[in-house]
Amino acid sequence: DTAVSQTPKYLVTQMGNDKSIKCEQNLGHDTMYWYKQDSKKFLKIMFSYNNKELIINETVPNRFSPKSPDKAHLNLHINSLELGDSAVYFCASSQGSGTRTDTQYFGPGTRLTVL
Amino acid sequence: GQNIDQPTEMTATEGAIVQINCTYQTSGFNGLFWYQQHAGEAPTFLSYNVLDGLEEKGRFSSFLSRSKGYSYLLLKELQMKDSASYLCAVFDRGSTLGRLYFGRGTQLTVWP
Numbered sequence: 001d002t003a004v005s006q007t008p009k010y011l012v013t014q015m016g017n018d019k020s021i022k023c024e025q026n027l028g029h030d031t032m033y034w035y036k037q038d039s040k041k042f043l044k045i046m047f048s049y050n051n052k053e054l055i056i057n058e059t060v061p062n063r064f065s066p067k068s069p070d071k072a073h074l075n076l077h078i079n080s081l082e083l084g085d086s087a088v089y090f091c092a093s094s095q096g097s098g099t100r101t102d103t104q105y106f107g108p109g110t111r112l113t114v115l
Numbered sequence: 116g117q118n119i120d121q122p123t124e125m126t127a128t129e130g131a132i133v134q135i136n137c138t139y140q141t142s143g144f145n146g147l148f149w150y151q152q153h154a155g156e157a158p159t160f161l162s163y164n165v166l167d168g169l170e171e172k173g174r175f176s177s178f179l180s181r182s183k184g185y186s187y188l189l190l191k192e193l194q195m196k197d198s199a200s201y202l203c204a205v206f207d208r209g210s211t212l213g214r215l216y217f218g219r220g221t222q223l224t225v226w227p
Contacts, residue, residue: 004157041200043158043217056214090157101146101165101206104215106157 003027004107006091012113013081021076021110023091031055032074033092033104034066043090049074078112086114117141119218121203126224127193135188135221137203145213149177149188150202152220158202162188190223198225 004025013019025032033056034046048056052068063079074091088109094102118140127133139147146165150158164170164179164186176189190197200220206213 041152041220041222043202043204043220045214048214101163101208101213103148103160103163105160106150108157109155 004091004093004105006089006107006110008110009108010111010113012115014115015081015083017081018077018079019081019112020078021089021091021112023074023076023107025072025091025093025105025107027093027095027105029093029095029105030071031094031096031102032068032071033094034074034076035090035092035106037088037090037109039087047074047076081112081114083114086112088112117205117207117216119203119205119216121201121218121221123219124222124224126226128226129193129195131193132189132191133193133223135190135201135203135223137186137188137218139184139186139203139205139218141205141207141216143207143209144181144205145208146206147177147179147186148204148206148215149175149186150204152200152202154199161201193225195225195227198223 031050033048037043047066049068065077068074090109091107092104094104096102121137149161152158162177169178174191179186202220203218204215
C-alpha cells in the first residue's frame with residue numbers, strides 16, 4: 001500500500017551511461033514532481049507534470065528527460081551521465097493542479113552514484 | 116530569487132524542547148511547510164501554515180509571521196527518534212503553477 005514508490009532505490013553506473021528511474025503513485029493525485037537532493041541535502045525541484053502534461057521545467061540539462069505515460073507514473077531518463085549527477089532523486093505527488101497549495105508526498109528516493 | 120534560511124545543525128537532550136527557526140525572502144508566498152527527513156529516507160509532511168499564528172499538532176507546533184518572513188517549528192518532549200533533518204519550504208504559486216522552495220534543512224541530534 002505504498003503511496004509513492006520509486007525504482008531502483010540504488011543506482012551505481014559509469015560516466016556516459018544512460019539510465020532511467022521510475023516513479024508510481026497510487027494516491028490518485030494529479031500532479032507529480034522530480035526533485036534532486038545534492039550532497040549538502042539541498043532539495044530542488046526539477047520537473048512537474050500535471051495530468052501527463054509538463055508544467056515546470058527548471059534549469060536542468062537536456063540530458064534529463066521526464067516522461068509521464070499516465071498521471072500515476074512519472075519516469076526520469078538521464079542520458080550521458082556525469083559525475084555531477086550523483087545525488088538522491090525524489091519523486092513526489094500532490095492532489096491538485098498546482099494552482100492551489102497542496103501537500104506534496106515524497107517517494108523513498110533513488111540514490112544515484114556515477115563513477 | 117528565493118532565499119530560505121535555517122540553522123544547519125542543532126542539538127538537544129531527550130525530554131527537552133527545541134525551536135527550529137526559518138526565515139524566508141521569496142517573490143511570492145502561498146504557505147509554508149515543515150518536513151521531517153530521517154537519514155536515507157523521504158521527507159515526510161509535518162505541518163503547514165498559511166495564516167499568521169501557531170498550529171499545534173501533538174508534540175509539534177509550527178508558527179508563522181508573514182510580515183516578518185519568519186516561521187519556527189517547536190518540538191516538545193524530545194525523543195531519540197526525533198533526530199532527523201527538518202526542512203522548511205515555502206510554496207509560491209507564481210504566475211503559472213506553484214512550486215516548493217526548500218531551505219537546506221536543520222539537522223537535529225537528540226542526545227539521551
